[in-house]
Amino acid sequence: FSLNPNLFVRGFPPPGHFDMAGVAEVRPWVAQAEAWMAIDPNLHTRQEVQDLIDRNDIxxxxxxxxxxxxxxxxxxxxxxxxxxxxxxxxxxxxAAQGIARRLLAGGDAAAAAAKKRGVIIGHDHRHNSHRFALTAAAVFLHVGLKVYFMPHMVPTPLVPWGIRKLGCVAGAMVTASHNPKQDNGFKVYWGNTAQIIPPLDQEIHSQMLANTDPWTTYDISDQAVLPKCIDVTQELQESYVAMAVQQCRHLQTPLTLSSLKTTYTAMHGVGLQSVLDMWKAFGLPGEPLCCASQCTPDPDFPTVAFPNPEEKGALDRACAYADEQGSTLVLANDPDADRLAVAVRNTTEWVVLTGNEIALLLADWIWQRYKVTVEDEEDRKKAFMLASTVSSKVLRRMAEQEGFLFEETLTGFKWMGNKASDLIGTGHRFLFAYEVEIGFAIGDMSLDKDGVRCLAVFAEMAHSLHARGRGLLDQLHGLYSRYGFHKMVNSYFFCPEASKMDAVFAHVRALYGAGIPFAITANLHPPGDTSPAKKQKPLSFTVVHVRDLTLGYDSGTPDGKPSLHVDSTAQMVTLTFADGSVCTLRGSGTEPKLKYYVEVSASVEADAEALKQALMQAVVDALLQPHVHGLSRQ
Known part of the structure; x- marks a missing residue:
């Protein structure tokens, strides 16, 4: 639904007039619907529910x-x-009432400290984002929390940076990131600048359920909320850029010898001004060429089917514009500017780099410059990098050869941010973290992915290489030659029905439940194929290790329990094969997708590519079985 001021009443209904937990058992869905309508201030969504009741659409x-x-x-x-x-x-x-209850728990002294430190709220440009942000602010103000509020659309990275800069106890960002235009979201950060993880998120959720009634009649108009908040937008933008330069810029002299032309797209999001500010502060040559049709914020994302730079074809328009301008590098943010995508022009075509490839380039750039500034070997060992468990193992190989600490976490930057916070607390130096879904973080100024400061660092690296007559693809090939050619397939099937995803994972568990090791085989010939090639021996891969983070099982540990966090509500199984190849299957935490990640490695690139294709086919045919389970690519 779109924001229409005429569809809103000014305040929420008086508190205490109903209790969601006590909804009558008779006609439960109608009773719940009527109870919900009683506290919903939006006439449009109230009408949506009333229409269902009128149609008796149970x-x-x-x-x-x-x-x-x-x-x-x-x-x-x-x-x-x-x-x-x-x-x-x-x-x-x-959600805001649940967060407020959790922030003010722990006694009078803790509550007073939380109120003094305050919370920070930002929002993107999506439909209703401003309204949602005002709603959260009104709740926090009601309980006496100081509220720093950015009234205009901002990139997501400003919120965790604001927590660090202002010393806030928590923060919230209203955004659905790269999701379709119909979606929105509410990210919650804690005082360490990382997104919340268990048990904290569960505690907040419990408080949400215990506080479903509005506590008061909230006036969520601009006139009522904004004068009570502190607008820190300009202060944070300036200090954010200054700290990124201090922490992340490696070259102290301007790159005047580089003639590289760079094109930028904001993917109809909010990143442009922050990117331009960062570009100038880093002393990068000129300015990026902006793809005008995608650099103005637009909540309807008119030029892309999905505003996700990872999606096939999402960068086509920017690449076409780059060709017109003679540009050979495209840098892109997702709509809330916390992720970074890269496309490089070779002699014949555009090559869209994967998250793993971007990460390897950045990790090497950061490590090589870190070694210049830190000569003591023992101090170098205190440096660490992180990756999600579904990302490439090439960073682990790099760490083994170079001598820094490397650890894996669960999927999602909330896990990497909190792991980084823990390691920093023990005296380690955070250099870099990434997830294959083009999320990256450099330095400890904030512990969440950041597409703006990482874009500036990537551009600095690209210009430096260009000035020395070396291209990004050449540099990447050299790094893989050093650490092994790691090839990954990162793909998905749409799975809007939970029962279909459950069926896939039940099938996988039946396979490993029958005994480990076990083999999976690619089906090289569809049913009914009678061609002579059918005599070809099918390719087989032997599974030697299984980790199931849904059921809490690990075949490789003495007690059969995994070291990573177990979540019975999220499907995730990782298989390791006899040759060291890895496959992870998981349900997306943000979209109705069943994702699969297959990675192999070899010393020769052609061998790695052939092995990747064969294993991917075996995973699809033997594990996912899309025709059996009704999975689709669209």
């Missing part, structure tokens, strides 16, 4: 009120609409 009512959004890979995120399973004012209000 199936739709059960779908609308039978589930509740929970904190996932990136906070609360979902389709905008009515009910507890969608993003709307009521869900944001309840």
């Amino acid at each position: 199936v739709a009512l059960e779908r609308t009120f039978g589930k509740r959004l929970a904190f996932g890979t990136a906070g609360l995120r979902g389709r905008m609409g009515a009910g507890p399973g969608c993003m709307n004012e009521v869900v944001v209000l309840q």
Whole structure:
């Protein structure tokens, strides 16, 4: 739904007039719907629910009120609409009340300290983002928390930086990042600048459920909220750029010898001004050429089917514009500017780099310059890098050869941010973290992915290489020659029905439950194929290790339990093969997708490529079985 001021009443209904936990058992879905309507300030979503009641559409009512959004890979995120399973004012209000209860727990002294430190709130340009941000601010103000509020659209990285700079106890960013235009979300950060993880997110969720009624009649108009908040937008933007230069810029002299032309796209998001500010502060040559059709914020994302730079074809328009301008490098942010995509022009075509390839280039750039500044070997050993467990193992190989600490975490930057915080607390030096889904973080100024400062560092590296007559693809090939050619397939099937995903994972568990090791085989010939080539022996891969982070099983540990966090509500299984290849299957935490990651490595690139294709086919045919389980690519 789109924001229409005429569809809103000024305040929420008086508190205490109903208790969600006490909804009558008779006609439960209708009762829940009516109870929800009583506290929903949005006439549009109230009408949406009333229409379901009038039609007596019990199936739709059960779908609308039978589930509740929970904190996932990136906070609360979902389709905008009515009910507890969608993003709307009521869900944001309840989330804010749950956060406020948790912040003020622990006694009077702790509550007083939290109120003094305050919270920071930002929002992107999506439909209803400003309204959702005002709702959260109104709740926090009501309980006496100081609120730093950025009233205009900002990139996500400003919120965790604001927590660090201002000493806030928590922060919230209203964004759905790269999701479709129908979605929105609510990211929550704690005082360490990382997104929340268990048990904290579970504690907040429990407080949400215990505080579903509005505590007061909230006035969530600009006139009522903004005068009570502190606008820190300009201060944070300036200090954010200054700290990024201090921590992340490696070259102290301007790159005047580089003639590299760079094109930038914001993917209809909010990154442009921050990127231009950072570019200038880093002393990079000229300015990036902006793809005009995608650099103005637009919540409807008119030029892309999905505003996700990872999606096939998402960078086509920027690449075409770059060709017109004679540019050979495209840098892109996702709409909230916390991720970075890269495309490089070779002699014949555009090559879109994977998250793993971007990470290897950045990791080497950062490590080589770190070694120049830190000569003591023991001090170098205190440096660390992180990657999600579904990302490439090439960073682990690099760490083994170079002598720095490397650790893996669960998927999602919330895990890497908190792991980085823990290691920093023990005297280690955070250099770099990444996830294959083009999320990167450099330095400890904030512990979440950041597409703006990482874009500046990548541009600095690209210009430096160009000035020395070396291209990015040549540099990448050299690094893989040093650490081994790691080839990954990172793909997915759409899986909107949970039962289909459950069936896939039940099949995988039946395979490993029958005994480890076991083999999977690629089906080289579809049913009915009678060609002579059918006599070819099918390719087989032997699974020697299984880790199931849904059931809490690890075949490689003495007690059979994994070291990473177990979540019974999220599907995730990792298989390791006899040749060292790895496959992970998981349900996306932000989209209705069943994702699969297959990685192999070899000393010869052609061998690695052939092995990757063969193993990918075996995984699809023997494990995912899309025709059996009804999975689709679209």
